Amino acid sequence: MMRLLRPAAILGLAATLITAAAWTLGLTNLPALDWAVYDYWLRVRDPGPANRALVVVERDAASETRFGTGPWDRAVLASVITSLGRAGAATIAVDVALGLPGATRGGAAGDALLAEATALTDAVVYPITLEPTSERPFVSGGETRAQAPRHASWVEVSRVPLDLPEARPPGGPLAGLARHAWAIGHTLAPADADGVTRQVPLFVRLGDRAVPALGLALAAAFLDAELGELTVERGALVLRPERDPVPLRRIPMNNHGQTLVAFRGAGLPRGVARVPFHELWAAVEAGNADVLRGLAENKLVLVLADPIRASGRTPLGAMPDVVIQAHLLDTLLNGHVLREAPPALTGPATLALAVLGAWLWLARVWWVASIGTGVLALAYVASLPLVLSAAGVVLPAGPPVTALILASAGALAWNQFTAAGRVRQLRDENARVREILARQEAAADALEEDLESARTAAARSSSAERELGRAVETLRSQVAEARTQEEQTRRRLDALERELRGLRAAASPAAAPGAPEHERLRRECERMGIVTADPGVLAAFRDLSKAAGSALPILLLGEPGTGKELFARATHRLSPRADRPFVAVNMAAIAPELFESELFGHVKGSFTGAVADRKGYFEQADHGTIFLDEVGELRPEHQGKLLRVLQDKTFHRVGASRPSTVDVRVVAASNRDLERGVAEGWFREDLYFRLKGLVLELPPLRERPGDIAMLAPRLLTEAAAEAHRDGVALSEDAVIALQAHNWPGNIRELQHCLRRAVTLAESGLIGRKDLRLPPATPTVPPGVAPDRETHSDAAVLACLRRHGFDMQATAGALGWDRSTVTQRLKGLGFRALVQSGGDHARAALDLAGDPASARIVEVKLREYHEHLLRVIQAFDSADAALSACRRRFKNLPERHFRSLESLVRQHFALRPPTAVV
Numbered sequence: 001m002m003r004l005l006r007p008a009a010i011l012g013l014a015a016t017l018i019t020a021a022a023w024t025l026g027l028t029n030l031p032a033l034d035w036a037v038y039d040y041w042l043r044v045r046d047p048g049p050a051n052r053a054l055v056v057v058e059r060d061a062a063s064e065t066r067f068g069t070g071p072w073d074r075a076v077l078a079s080v081i082t083s084l085g086r087a088g089a090a091t092i093a094v095d096v097a098l099g100l101p102g103a104t105r106g107g108a109a110g111d112a113l114l115a116e117a118t119a120l121t122d123a124v125v126y127p128i129t130l131e132p133t134s135e136r137p138f139v140s141g142g143e144t145r146a147q148a149p150r151h152a153s154w155v156e157v158s159r160v161p162l163d164l165p166e167a168r169p170p171g172g173p174l175a176g177l178a179r180h181a182w183a184i185g186h187t188l189a190p191a192d193a194d195g196v197t198r199q200v201p202l203f204v205r206l207g208d209r210a211v212p213a214l215g216l217a218l219a220a221a222f223l224d225a226e227l228g229e230l231t232v233e234r235g236a237l238v239l240r241p242e243r244d245p246v247p248l249r250r251i252p253m254n255n256h257g258q259t260l261v262a263f264r265g266a267g268l269p270r271g272v273a274r275v276p277f278h279e280l281w282a283a284v285e286a287g288n289a290d291v292l293r294g295l296a297e298n299k300l301v302l303v304l305a306d307p308i309r310a311s312g313r314t315p316l317g318a319m320p321d322v323v324i325q326a327h328l329l330d331t332l333l334n335g336h337v338l339r340e341a342p343p344a345l346t347g348p349a350t351l352a353l354a355v356l357g358a359w360l361w362l363a364r365v366w367w368v369a370s371i372g373t374g375v376l377a378l379a380y381v382a383s384l385p386l387v388l389s390a391a392g393v394v395l396p397a398g399p400p401v402t403a404l405i406l407a408s409a410g411a412l413a414w415n416q417f418t419a420a421g422r423v424r425q426l427r428d429e430n431a432r433v434r435e436i437l438a439r440q441e442a443a444a445d446a447l448e449e450d451l452e453s454a455r456t457a458a459a460r461s462s463s464a465e466r467e468l469g470r471a472v473e474t475l476r477s478q479v480a481e482a483r484t485q486e487e488q489t490r491r492r493l494d495a496l497e498r499e500l501r502g503l504r505a506a507a508s509p510a511a512a513p514g515a516p517e518h519e520r521l522r523r524e525c526e527r528m529g530i531v532t533a534d535p536g537v538l539a540a541f542r543d544l545s546k547a548a549g550s551a552l553p554i555l556l557l558g559e560p561g562t563g564k565e566l567f568a569r570a571t572h573r574l575s576p577r578a579d580r581p582f583v584a585v586n587m588a589a590i591a592p593e594l595f596e597s598e599l600f601g602h603v604k605g606s607f608t609g610a611v612a613d614r615k616g617y618f619e620q621a622d623h624g625t626i627f628l629d630e631v632g633e634l635r636p637e638h639q640g641k642l643l644r645v646l647q648d649k650t651f652h653r654v655g656a657s658r659p660s661t662v663d664v665r666v667v668a669a670s671n672r673d674l675e676r677g678v679a680e681g682w683f684r685e686d687l688y689f690r691l692k693g694l695v696l697e698l699p700p701l702r703e704r705p706g707d708i709a710m711l712a713p714r715l716l717t718e719a720a721a722e723a724h725r726d727g728v729a730l731s732e733d734a735v736i737a738l739q740a741h742n743w744p745g746n747i748r749e750l751q752h753c754l755r756r757a758v759t760l761a762e763s764g765l766i767g768r769k770d771l772r773l774p775p776a777t778p779t780v781p782p783g784v785a786p787d788r789e790t791h792s793d794a795a796v797l798a799c800l801r802r803h804g805f806d807m808q809a810t811a812g813a814l815g816w817d818r819s820t821v822t823q824r825l826k827g828l829g830f831r832a833l834v835q836s837g838g839d840h841a842r843a844a845l846d847l848a849g850d851p852a853s854a855r856i857v858e859v860k861l862r863e864y865h866e867h868l869l870r871v872i873q874a875f876d877s878a879d880a881a882l883s884a885c886r887r888r889f890k891n892l893p894e895r896h897f898r899s900l901e902s903l904v905r906q907h908f909a910l911r912p913p914t915a916v917v
Contacts, residue, residue, distance in 0.1 A: 007358070007362060007411075007414060008355050008356075008358040008359035008362055008363075008407075008411070009355050009358075011354070011355075011358040011407050011410040011411055011414065012351055012352075012353075012354035012355030012356075012357070012358045012403070012407045013351060013354075013355075014406075014407075014410065015354045015358070015403045015404075015406035015407035015410060016347070016350050016351045016354050016403045016407075018403075018406060019350065019399045019402045019403040019406060020347075020350075020399065022402075035192065035194070035196070035198060035315075035394075036397060037381070037384040037385055037388065037394075037395075037397055038198065038260075038315070038388065038394050039196070039198075039315035040385070041385050041388050041389065042262070042263050042315045042316060043315070043316065045389065049271065049334075050270070050271025050272070051269060051271055051272050051330050051333055051334055052273070052299075053090075053222065053298075053299055053300055053333055054269070054272045054273070054299070054300050054302065054326075054329065054330060054333065055272070055273040055274075055275060055295060055296060055299050055300070055301045055302070056268055056272055056273070056274050056275070056301075056302045056304065056326065057080075057275045057276075057277055057280050057301060057302065057303045057304065057305075058268075058274060058275070058276060058277060058304050059277050059304055059305055059306075059307070060276040060277055060278055062276065062277075062278040063276070063277040063278045063281065066278070066281075069307070070307065071097065071306055071307070072305055072306075073110050074096070074110035074111055074113065074114040074177075075109065075110040075113045075114070076281070077094055077096065077114055077117075077303070077305055078110070078113040078114040078116065078117035079117075079284055080094075080280065080281070080284060080303060080305075081094065081114070081117040081118065081121050081124060082117045082120065082121065083283075083284045083292055084121075084292065084296045084301055085117075085120065085121035085122075086289070086292070087289065087292035087293045087295065087296040087297060088293055088296060088297035088298060089123075089296035089297070089298075089299060089300075089301045090123065090221075090222055090298050090299060090300055091123045091124075091125060091182075091218060091221040091222045091300040091301070092121060092123065092124050092125070092300075092301050092303070093124070093125040093126070093127075093214070093218050093300070093301070093302045093303065094124065094126060094303045094305060095127060095302075095303060095304045095305055095306045095322050096114075096126055096127070096177075096305070096306060097129060097306055097309065098126050098127065098128040098129065098170075098174065098178055098184065111177060114177045115177035115179075115180055118177050118180040118181055119180035122182065123182045123221050123222075124180075124181050124182055125181060125182055125183045125184070125185060125214070125217050125218050125221055126177075126178055126181045126184050126185075127184070127185055127186070127187045127214045127322060127325070128170070128174075128178075128184050128185070128186055128187075128211070129170075129186075129187065129309065130167040130168065130170070130186050130187075130188060130204060130206065130211070131167065131168045132165055132166065132167055132168070132188060132190065132204075133166050133167060133168040134166060148169040148206050148207025148208070148209065149169060149170065149174045149206075150207075150209055151174060151178065151179070151181075151183075151184050151209075151211075153181075153182065153183035153184060153185075153212065153217060153227050154184070154206070154209040154210060154211050154212070154227075155203075155209065155210050155212075155227055155228055155230065156208065156209065156210070157205055157208055157209065157210050159210065159228075159230065159231075159232075160203050160210045160230075160232055160257060161232060162203075162232065162253075162255055162256065162257045163255055163256050163257075164201065164203050164204055164205040164210060164256065164257050165188070165190065165201050165204050165205065165256060165257075166204070166205050167186065167188065167204045167205065167206045167211065169206060169207065182221050183212065183217035183218075183220065183221055183227065184211070184217070185211070185212050185213050185214030185215070185216060185217035185218070185325070186201075186204050186211045186212070186213055186214065187213075187214050187310075187321040187322055187324075187325055188200075188201060188204055188213075188321070189312050189321050189324045189325075191312060191313065195313055196313050196314060196315060197261075197312040197313060197314050197324060198260060198261065198314070198315060199254075199258040199259060199260055199261065200213055200215065200258065200259060200261055200324065200325070200328050201213065201256065201257050201258050202216050202237055202251065202253055202257050202258070202259055203216075203257050204257075212227055213325060213328060214322070214325040214328075214329075215325040215326070215327075215328030215329035215331075215332060216237075216251075216328070216332065218300060218302070218325075218329050219239075219329055219332040219333060220239060221300075222300045222333070223239065225239040225240055226240075233250075235252060235253065235254070235255075235339075235342070236250040236251060236252050236253060237250070237251040237253055237257075237259075238250055238251075239251070250337075251332065251337060252337055252338070252339030252340075254340060259328075259337070259338075259339075260337075260338040260339065260340065260394065261314075261324065261327050261328050261331055261338075262327075262330075262331045262336040262337075262338055263314055263315060263316050263327050264327065264330060264336075265316065266316045266317045266319075267319070267323065268323060268326055269326060269327055269330035272326075272330065273295075273299075275295060277303075277305065280295070280303075283295070300329075300333075302326060302329075304322065308320045309321070312324065336392070337392060338388075338392045338393075338394060339392060339393055339394070340393075340394050341393050341394060341395045341396065345393075345395075346395065346396055346399065346400070349395075349400060350399055350400040350403045351403075353376060353380060353400045353401075353403060353404050354400075354403040354404055354406070354407035355407070356376060357372075357373050357376060357404040357405075357407045357408045357411070358407040358408065358410060358411040359411075360372040360373060360376075360408070360411075361373070361408050361411030361412050361414075361415065362411050362414065362415065366412075369408070369411075373404065373405075373408050376404060377401050377404055377405075380400055380401065380404075381397060381401070383395075384397055431855065431856075433489060433492055434804075434855075434856050435855065435856065435859050436489050437489045438805070438856050438859040438860045438863070439859055439863055440482060440485050440489055441807055441822075441860070442859075442860050442863030442864060442867070443482055443863065444479060444482040444483055445818075445819065445822045446863070446867040447475060447478050447479045447482055448479055448819065450475055451475040451476060451479055518533075518535070518538060521538040521541055521542055522538060524541070524545070525537070525538065525541050528541075528566065528569070528570040528573060528574075529566055529569075529570075530563060530566050530567070530570065531707065531710050531711050531714055532704070532707050532710070533706060533707060533710060534699065534704035534706065534707055536699050536703075536704070537698065537699065537704065537707075540567070540696045540697070540698060541567070541570070543694060543696060544567060544570060544571055544574070544694075544696060545570075545574055547571075547693075547694045548570075548571050548574035548575045549574070549575060549576065551665060552693035552694055553646075553665075553666045553667070553668070553690070553691055553692070553693035553694070554568075554571055554666075554667045554668070554693060554694045554696065555667075555668050555669070555670075555674075555691045555692050555693070555694070555695045555696070556568065556667065556668070556669040556670075556696050556697075556698065557669070557670060557671075557673075557674070557695065557696070557697045557698070558669075558671065558697060558698035558699070558700070559671055559700045559744075559746055560671050560745065560746065560748065561701075561745050561746030561747045561748030561749060562698040562699070562700055562701070562746050562747065563698060563747060564629070564669040564698060565584060565627065565629065565669070567696065567698065568584070568625075568627040568629075568667045568669065569582060569627075571625065571665075571667050572624070572625040572627075572665070572667075575625065575665060577623065577624050577625055577665055580622075580623045580624035580625070581620060581621050581622075581623075581624035581625075582621070582624055582625050582627070583617050583620050583621035583624065583625070583626050583627065584627040584629060585598075585599070585617050585626065585627065585628055585629065586629050586630055587628055587629060587630045587631050587633055587634055588629075588630040588633035589630075592635060592638070595635075595638050595641070596616075596641065596654050597610075597614070597616065597654050598616060598617060599616045599617050599618055599641075599642070599645075599651075600616040600618060600619075600645070600651045600652065600653055600654065600660075601613070601614050601615045601616035601618075601619055601653045601654070601660075602614050602616075602653050602654035602655055602656075603653050603654070603655040603656045604655075605655065606653075606654045606655020606656075607654065607655070610654075610655065613653075616651075616653070618645060618651065618662050618664060619660060619662055621662070621664045622662045622663060622664060623663050623664075624664065624665070625664065625665040625666075625667060626664045626665070626666055626667070627667045627668075627669070628642075628666065628667070628668040628669070629668075629669045630669065630670060630671070631668040631669065631670050631674075631691065632670035632671070632672035632674055632677060632683060633670075633672075634683075636682070636684070639683070639684045639687050640684070640687075642687065643684065643686060643687045643690060645662075646666060646687070646690045646691070647690065649661055649662055649663065649664070650662075666691070668691045674688050674691075675688070700743070700746050701743040701746040701747055701750065702742050702743050702744075705739045708735070708738050708739045708750070709735055709738075709739065711747065711750065712730055712735060712738055712750070712754065713730065715747075715750060715751050715754045716728060716729075716730055716754050716758065716766070718751075719751070719754045719755040719757075719758040720758050722755070722758075723755075723758050723759055725758060725764075727764045728758055728761070728764050728766065729764060729765055729766065730765075730766050731765050731766060731767045731768070733767055733768045734757075734766050734767050734768050734770070734771055736768075737768040737771055737773060738750070738753075738771065738773075741773050753771060753772075753773070756772065757770045757771050757772070760772075793824070793827075793828060796810075796814070796821070796824050796825075796828075797828060797847065799813055799814055800821075800825060801848065801849055801850070801853065804853060804856070805825075805848070805853060805856050805857055805860065807821050807822055807825070819891070820891070823889075823891045823892050823893070824893075825860065826864050826889075826892065826896075827892050827893055827895070827896025827897075827899065827900075828847060828896070829843065829847065829857075829860065829861045829864050829865075830864070830868075830896055830899040830900045830903055831896060831899040832844075832846050832847050832861070833861065833865065833899070833903060834899045834902045834903060838903075838906070840858050840861050840862055840865070841854070841858055843858075843861055844857040844858035844861055845857075847861075865903070868885070868900070868903065868904070869907065871884065871885060871888055872884065872885065872904055872907065877908065878904055878905045878907075878908040881904050881908070882901055882904055885897075885900060885904065
């Protein structure tokens, strides 16, 4: 697992960097997803305790009836400010449109009264309406394009060293009443990329001054904090209030001076005291000091007197800009400050999530990795509201999840890329271990022969008994050691093959394509529902596809269950009649007395029970295709009636006086030998030649065992779906058993076998025992006891090829001991060497029949041949060597000993003569 950490870290880092670049450069429209959790949290969270320090006086219908629907006489507002100041209000904010052109009711007298009331009341804050701009107000030399107004509450830009948004100066100096205000704040609330306002800039740049937000100015006035004493420290604005009713000192903000607003409610913040303007005015007119004092004493009063000028969309709905500032004020006073997660936190979290996702796909199987990736993504998304509620930190949702998906996709691609290399490496190692195993098997067999020879010599020679006994013990220990090494190598080979099969399943490699035409035909067959790679079946399909466009009759021959109806339907689908009816008729299932009625139809009243006219099969297939299955089962009298229809395309319904004419394409099928039937007289010759337009003979399944490995998984999937069982698969041993079975019932029998196995199997992996196939019975002549000679050399060689020349597995399949199989292969090898003129590679290829196994066979042949040469090297003549070989290789069949004799005589013929002293 540790070796996968490095590629997982590389893939996770790459996915994180790609995601960060896409987010930074705006190459994706997903950043709005980052705010989804924030918006949801605002809607469902507990609003918290009510803000008792804030009182909002709202413009209402009764006030508009008295003072008008437009801007009110500022003398009225002057009276309100004066009364609230006398009542002990800590801070007063009046929504008066500073910076907007246009006259107000009351004229200059009203403005003068409002300015005087502002000057007499110490803590009055006004909003100023500014328009955002992207132009810098400065030119070279530090001069401004237009002289921007200033106010004492506006700090120098240098005190707020951030990339503040720019605002366009209003057209003229501030009104006189504004100069007497404690502070003036802006109401800008720009929207995010998705058009929703969630953040408010605490300052905007106006000339060389930073204008505070209205909510910030009101909070500072209420807390007796001088805006000129603020500082910016580590991504937060620090206020130093003289009185501190709430523990608020640091206001988090980003590089643009924006802070998140914790909206509480779709209108004004929940819990604030809301007073209609007409009630406040009634108390002012009546001079009711007690009512005014109870309303405003030591409180912050926000008077919304002007009509709504602008509004923006927020997570809780549309709100006027001044109401958004009220939510900012509520956020600051209640201490519900929120902050975005810094890159120092989100970067490592994103990287860790991406690395973990990549590691899952590299170290686990695909379904475990899929579940793990989903759990990681869901766990991270579920943690977002928890972190937001507990710590007030808004974590991003989009980048980490996107990085997780990218890293997982990269790991999946990495698996596909490296699996092929790993498979090649395992194949090479597998071939190397097989060679070692072949040498060890041959060495062990040679040692066993030497041991047997030593035992024989020990039994014959009493004088050298002790010495030969020691030699026997030495050879026995060598045999045991060789067997141990062989067993270890075999276990290593099994482990390699299991790993190789696992990698093949993970990489899902495509089947190796054959010739282009062969591969095209295979795909076309599969499209028609015919699963095969057999050259004979593909050749038949090629002829069928050529003849399908014509009106040529087609005759399909083959055993039951070989797929004749699939070929008939393929003929119909490939013909111009594909959009017309296809009618399949089982001729063997039609009762003889109903033959004419079923095929040709009848008219009403033609016989008892004929209560209505009925179309026969031929009329139902008019302009389409009729499939006459089991046509060889027709009676002779019915054959003549069918012949008439095929010749003239006309027939009479039962009981009809006028003939009917049809245009049908005829495809017939039979599992009987119709040509033999013609010769024996049970099938009409003229009907046979009428049906014999194109004859296609489909081979039985036992003649194409290669198709079983393709058919079995598909039939197993269908059987599992019928039985409502998921995750059912065939073991390799089961596939080998299926391929070894004879299948007299062909595909239909294979289908029923797999259905039975799916129904009765206890586990999801179907093995050889679950198939419940009858044991294979070797073909033995009657009266002859089965022994090792009942298997021909061809049968033994076929078994060796099927088991990859694994002597132990072949011996188990044949029911022999391994030494017998070794002697057979040794004899076959000696014969192949004689036929190839001593060329080991050519002889090995002839025996293996497949270049993939030729190397293993060549290793074995070389070992056998070298052992033979070691046995005869001590002899001076071929006859003496052959006499010794007759004793040493006594289990070698006589027919193969002749090949050994040829090799021995060739060796002595090529040996240089011994010098005579």
